[in-house]
Amino acid sequence: MLSERRLEVLRAIVQDYVGTEEPVGSKALTERHHLGVSPATVRNDMAALEEEGFIAQPHTSAGRIPTDKGYRLFVDKLTSVKPMTAPERRAIQNFLGGAVDLDDVVGRTVRLLAQLTRQVAVVQYPSLTRSTVRHVELLSLAPARLMLVVITDTGRVEQRHVDCPAPFGESALADLRARLNSRVAGRRFADVPQLVQDLPESFEADDRGTVSTVLATLLETLVEETEERLMIGGTANLTRFGHDFPLVIRPVLEALEEQVVLLKLLGEAEDSGMTVRIGHENAHEGLNSTSVVSVGYGSGGEAVAKLGVVGPTRMDYPGTMGAVRAVARYVGQILAES
Amino acid sequence: MLSERRLEVLRAIVQDYVGTEEPVGSKALTERHHLGVSPATVRNDMAALEEEGFIAQPHTSAGRIPTDKGYRLFVDKLTSVKPMTAPERRAIQNFLGGAVDLDDVVGRTVRLLAQLTRQVAVVQYPSLTRSTVRHVELLSLAPARLMLVVITDTGRVEQRHVDCPAPFGESALADLRARLNSRVAGRRFADVPQLVQDLPESFEADDRGTVSTVLATLLETLVEETEERLMIGGTANLTRFGHDFPLVIRPVLEALEEQVVLLKLLGEAEDSGMTVRIGHENAHEGLNSTSVVSVGYGSGGEAVAKLGVVGPTRMDYPGTMGAVRAVARYVGQILAES
DNA sequence: TGTTGGCACTCACCGCGGCCGAGTGCCAGC
DNA sequence: GCTGGCACTCGGCCGCGGTGAGTGCCAACA
Numbered sequence: 094m095l096s097e098r099r100l101e102v103l104r105a106i107v108q109d110y111v112g113t114e115e116p117v118g119s120k121a122l123t124e125r126h127h128l129g130v131s132p133a134t135v136r137n138d139m140a141a142l143e144e145e146g147f148i149a150q151p152h153t154s155a156g157r158i159p160t161d162k163g164y165r166l167f168v169d170k171l172t173s174v175k176p177m178t179a180p181e182r183r184a185i186q187n188f189l190g191g192a193v194d195l196d197d198v199v200g201r202t203v204r205l206l207a208q209l210t211r212q213v214a215v216v217q218y219p220s221l222t223r224s225t226v227r228h229v230e231l232l233s234l235a236p237a238r239l240m241l242v243v244i245t246d247t248g249r250v251e252q253r254h255v256d257c258p259a260p261f262g263e264s265a266l267a268d269l270r271a272r273l274n275s276r277v278a279g280r281r282f283a284d285v286p287q288l289v290q291d292l293p294e295s296f297e298a299d300d301r302g303t304v305s306t307v308l309a310t311l312l313e314t315l316v317e318e319t320e321e322r323l324m325i326g327g328t329a330n331l332t333r334f335g336h337d338f339p340l341v342i343r344p345v346l347e348a349l350e351e352q353v354v355l356l357k358l359l360g361e362a363e364d365s366g367m368t369v370r371i372g373h374e375n376a377h378e379g380l381n382s383t384s385v386v387s388v389g390y391g392s393g394g395e396a397v398a399k400l401g402v403v404g405p406t407r408m409d410y411p412g413t414m415g416a417v418r419a420v421a422r423y424v425g426q427i428l429a430e431s
Numbered sequence: 432m433l434s435e436r437r438l439e440v441l442r443a444i445v446q447d448y449v450g451t452e453e454p455v456g457s458k459a460l461t462e463r464h465h466l467g468v469s470p471a472t473v474r475n476d477m478a479a480l481e482e483e484g485f486i487a488q489p490h491t492s493a494g495r496i497p498t499d500k501g502y503r504l505f506v507d508k509l510t511s512v513k514p515m516t517a518p519e520r521r522a523i524q525n526f527l528g529g530a531v532d533l534d535d536v537v538g539r540t541v542r543l544l545a546q547l548t549r550q551v552a553v554v555q556y557p558s559l560t561r562s563t564v565r566h567v568e569l570l571s572l573a574p575a576r577l578m579l580v581v582i583t584d585t586g587r588v589e590q591r592h593v594d595c596p597a598p599f600g601e602s603a604l605a606d607l608r609a610r611l612n613s614r615v616a617g618r619r620f621a622d623v624p625q626l627v628q629d630l631p632e633s634f635e636a637d638d639r640g641t642v643s644t645v646l647a648t649l650l651e652t653l654v655e656e657t658e659e660r661l662m663i664g665g666t667a668n669l670t671r672f673g674h675d676f677p678l679v680i681r682p683v684l685e686a687l688e689e690q691v692v693l694l695k696l697l698g699e700a701e702d703s704g705m706t707v708r709i710g711h712e713n714a715h716e717g718l719n720s721t722s723v724v725s726v727g728y729g730s731g732g733e734a735v736a737k738l739g740v741v742g743p744t745r746m747d748y749p750g751t752m753g754a755v756r757a758v759a760r761y762v763g764q765i766l767a768e769s
Numbered sequence: 770t771g772t773t774g775g776c777a778c779t780c781a782c783c784g785c786g787g788c789c790g791a792g793t794g795c796c797a798g799c
Numbered sequence: 800g801c802t803g804g805c806a807c808t809c810g811g812c813c814g815c816g817g818t819g820a821g822t823g824c825c826a827a828c829a
Binding site: 143210227228230240242244250251252253317326327329331332342343345348349350 | 445531532566567570572578580582586588590635666667669670680681684685687688711
Binding site: 130131132133134137153154157191 | 774
């Protein structure tokens, strides 16, 4: 086990490196922190920390920088989330309070988070898994072509075209529309599949193909609708990455463009509580030199979606975690109110 | 006026510089292009071109690079749009053809354009104002509460609640729905107001209030929902900007995050035909070292929105313009079909 | 055993100077 | 008006040594 002082040294190294972006040496450490020991002692401690893999030196004769493992220990044991100041909290509330609709809430949240943390912000739209179907509408566009419109209780409207295997009469259409609505209206998305399962059987043999096609499209729509969307912002902050950034920034930009990657990233985080993934802890290769701080947010006690930031592993963890937590809390409040 | 050969020299300089990203000298020019004259002659021509401000030299003893003015002349007079090859066109069609809804069309278009041009792609959602109405749907939510859904030919769906002054029967609803659609379906938004003007008169006195309310809401939707949205992609391509890119990339990223800036950018372009804005021709300062190639697209002959790419002034103009034009054309087709 | 001062060593960084070569402008000749 | 020749410029590329921050090791000390 590492002694108390050695942990203190690690903490000091992390703090200095995050601040200066340069490898930190033993002498500088003793000067900037009152550790009460001489540089020589610190050197011994550093050697031990390096032995354990918490820090590394980029060149033989240079200072040390924290490794992913070092940051991990720092985040887990050596620091605590830095709370926002009262003015900051007020500013957050004011800014988010001005939102007019869901898109606006998410948009403002992204901008706010990017500004507060000076990093790339990612906000997932609230999950719609608990939404219900308000109405399903079927329109005939051509003899064998229908339009399916699904309206949810959250006011969302989704629309799809359906190419029928066979022409479908107006009366059959009206029939299907009526039966469909009587079954699914007011029901939760998740329940729709079994509610409509046996519907084709009650139709004429000629029409069953079309009915099945319509149902398949409906189910597909619901699945897609519950699929999570997200918004990102603050990509300009990537330019603050460091000197070697041309090489680093590209895979990050590429990863950020792949919503799938980001959704997986957020999905891997814990449902409740804040998650910090550091460097190589991120499964995606392009994000190996970044850290992701994420947390769930929701209108009630339960998280309906997640938000977070992506930044260099060399980031101000306490401050970032504080900002992420605070923003998540206030977004939850706003959602609960609206 | 510049002689024919001097224009040829300018064209060669642009082509070489775009390819190599390095200042091009007189000797290299004569070697790579069969101009039929010696380097000395080319030097004279270059001096003249520099005098006129079409090219410049970064250092006293280096080759020349085109200025914004040089690129402008190149685009206007010295080149033509490079058409896509047949396989490319097929690939575009296949890729866009797989889209399931408007969001998907726009998303695919952005990805496609970014990939084809290897630059940042910007696609504006079809504007409502220039669209036509495909269908208006009315649903009864409660005795005196309706839902109005407007579906446009571009696949966009807008939805509103209507609180009626008086209860409205199902038959009257069906009647209104039918008459409304027979009048406005297929018509442009702009024409809707006079088309429905006298509609209330043909209803029972009791229902006129509701009909008027519905119509008011419909008109309001058409007017109010002109909010333009857009999608961008391919920001990872910004890393191909050049060596000095850390300084250049940041304002570009910042500009791209401001949708207002981009909308203004596209708005400034001509409504029909392709627009190329080179370097300082862009009003926004952050985009002074980029060129923007944009074009309108639409389901019919008329443009309903714009799309384009943002890249370094040193870009392959013929190729980029070809790709932008081709994508716009096929997106228009897809929208018309769906 | 842990801490400290001393000391030799390493090596990235910086500034200097010289060389090289691509590219230029000018000019006289065809 | 084109061409070859020529002197000149100057950015980029070594190779050089000096500098200094930082290290590891060791002997001495509490």
